Amino acid sequence: MNIYTRAQIMTSLCPGDAAALIAQGFIAQAEGRVQLPPIQSLQFPASNGDCCVKSAWMSGDEVFSVRVSAGFYDNPAKGFSSNDGLTLIFSALTGQPVALLRDGGWLTSMRTALAGQIVARAMAPSQVSGIGVVGTGEQARMQLEQLMPVTACRRLTVYGRNRQRLKQYCEFAEALGFDVAATQNAKDVATHSNLIITATPSREAIIANEWVNPGTHITAIGADSPGKQELDAHLVARADVIVVDSIEQCCQFGEISGALKSGLIDKGRLLVLGSVLSGRAIGRRDDTQITVADLTGLGVQDAQIAKCAMASLAH
């Protein structure tokens, strides 16, 4: 069994290959070709921590994976990162362990950013006139990096509540070559952008329905557990197309669940990302439509990015 460090994984992973494998994973999942047992979850209330275990195997693959992700939110005060994660990879032919990827959580962040890229490639309007980012954290940065191969647009409006972090985000985006407008009014993001990413841990809507122009695509990344929300439920309801990574998860939490519960939308309106990617469902039909994608995160993404990392590392 080979053991790889975060640094080895970060320097060898090819984002393009990983995105292609993750897209295949979304399609395989939509077609029922992935074994994904229910996620195991452990809670550590005294340490303000939680842990989840995700196992996955795509039929026919030579490997399967078991991913353990931990979030311990008092860690920064102890000098550690809040998030940690590792993936064990096993042979699907003999059951023997093949590799341990000690990425420390980076692969989860990266597969989430690449899912944003995949959705943008499938759903963004043909002409992106402005990119909008809501949030200034690590995921908001990685989302912007991974949008760069999708569009030539380098006009960015970024919203953040914390002035210092907003300034730091601007410096980061300018270094990537973006022409950046920073704002503490989320309306500016909606007004000036037709490709918007929300990546915050917000528990109330940040983007109001009436701010959003026709022809906009919005990918909501943040609401990955119950109680979180970034988009006005009426905006979700107004969207011409609603795409989700998992109907099951998006009915439990995320942007969609609120709109469903309040009766604003019907479950039948939800399209699965994998079906849009395979062409079984049609996503955006024209440049006047408003499209919304809600990503809650799937085990198959973890499995696919781990496979990609291992292939690069073993090379």
Added chain:
Amino acid sequence: MNIYTRAQIMTSLCPGDAAALIAQGFIAQAEGRVQLPPIQSLQFPASNGDCCVKSAWMSGDEVFSVRVSAGFYDNPAKGFSSNDGLTLIFSALTGQPVALLRDGGWLTSMRTALAGQIVARAMAPSQVSGIGVVGTGEQARMQLEQLMPVTACRRLTVYGRNRQRLKQYCEFAEALGFDVAATQNAKDVATHSNLIITATPSREAIIANEWVNPGTHITAIGADSPGKQELDAHLVARADVIVVDSIEQCCQFGEISGALKSGLIDKGRLLVLGSVLSGRAIGRRDDTQITVADLTGLGVQDAQIAKCAMASLAH
């Protein structure tokens, strides 16, 4: 994170300490102090393999564990063992990985053998006149080894179908100091023993009801998945005391499920091992009772033996 090999683990684990921790685990589980998410299971039909993932945390412990066990039954033809297994141990204070135990499945075999010891200590008659073992495989050997601290009895009757393996088992048991009678008639085991262990993958009853003498204790180890059976359902029904490691699992499979389904016993008769160990329930009341224990294997055993191994290794 420290990584330990099978050889390191086997040479450092103290069976007595491990048995004490596993007994504590059974008690904690019975008292609802263990987080045990549902077991994840993956199936690999083309490779004749399966894999299961068991996570566990006992409230208050400084570590939690994730165990991955694989069984790939065509492996011997490829030069590998059928069974493999490893345990990841994490800090329950920070979520960080602490150790990887690459025991290759030995810890599962050992915790199963130690559960047999724990049950025998709690349930065997006060005078063991003869030990009976049904089966000649690795687990049948480990069960015998772990019975030695429980009783001074060195009279053994062993049953096996395969003559060659039976002979090898006799040599093994004689080397341990046992006076061994080998038989290919399972009735001999029941006739000559009042402490019986069954450890086979049988799919039909091996021990008939009418063979068993009053005052006998039987621990059934083998039936760890649906369709397996070692004891006559009428023997289970006749037992004065029926002890199980998990009511839930034993109702799904194992010796108990058959007797339940055919209406021979009532679920209310089942005692949980942890409750017997803590004294909340009374196991054997006198030396005339027939007692039966059905062990199907719990994640908390994996967690406790891993904790014990890690403590010895880190010493």
